[in-house]
Amino acid sequence: MEAEPDVDLISTAFDTGYWNDTCNTLALDSEPLCVAVPRNHALARHALLTLKDLEGTRIRILKRHRGANDTARDLLEQYPAIDLIDIDHYDLDTFNDCAESGDLLISKPMWAGIHPQLVNVAVDWPEPVVMHYGLLYPLDATPVIRAFISRIAALSCLVNGPPRQADMM
Numbered sequence: 001m002e003a004e005p006d007v008d009l010i011s012t013a014f015d016t017g018y019w020n021d022t023c024n025t026l027a028l029d030s031e032p033l034c035v036a037v038p039r040n041h042a043l044a045r046h047a048l049l050t051l052k053d054l055e056g057t058r059i060r061i062l063k064r065h066r067g068a069n070d071t072a073r074d075l076l077e078q079y080p081a082i083d084l085i086d087i088d089h090y091d092l093d094t095f096n097d098c099a100e101s102g103d104l105l106i107s108k109p110m111w112a113g114i115h116p117q118l119v120n121v122a123v124d125w126p127e128p129v130v131m132h133y134g135l136l137y138p139l140d141a142t143p144v145i146r147a148f149i150s151r152i153a154a155l156s157c158l159v160n161g162p163p164r165q166a167d168m169m
Contacts, residue, residue: 007138009135009136009148011133013110014027015131019136024137024139024141026152028135031108033072033123033125033131036095036098036111036115036118037104037118038117038118039118047121050124054123060086061076062086062087062089063088067131072129075129095115
């Protein structure tokens, strides 16, 4: 039987609170969710979209229980003319399907340029719909990892101001 590999930390996007019982988090940055739009779609030429602008579109979004995506879903569901399509995960097929079908996709700013036929467009959400970026690390982190996290948090404060929602050990 193979032993599971040890993981010291992971750099990723995450929702505040989602990992509380599993691991610690250090939020280094956060950005509002946006919408990936096929380049040939009329909305791709907008710098900022309102939820009203999204009426008449099909938007692919993660199924419930995914934090910021749930907030986006709650807001989008207030517009019956927006057709929400559940997805289980993001992968190349999802991006390709959206590019080919004309569907929009809830996206993250860090994914700008992830597909040559999709353009990220900001959304003027009526309330914050924010995804955090940072580090996930064990609840029982080693002293070396705790020291590393403390140093990264200190450096982050110099660049970004205090980390948001950082669980510091």
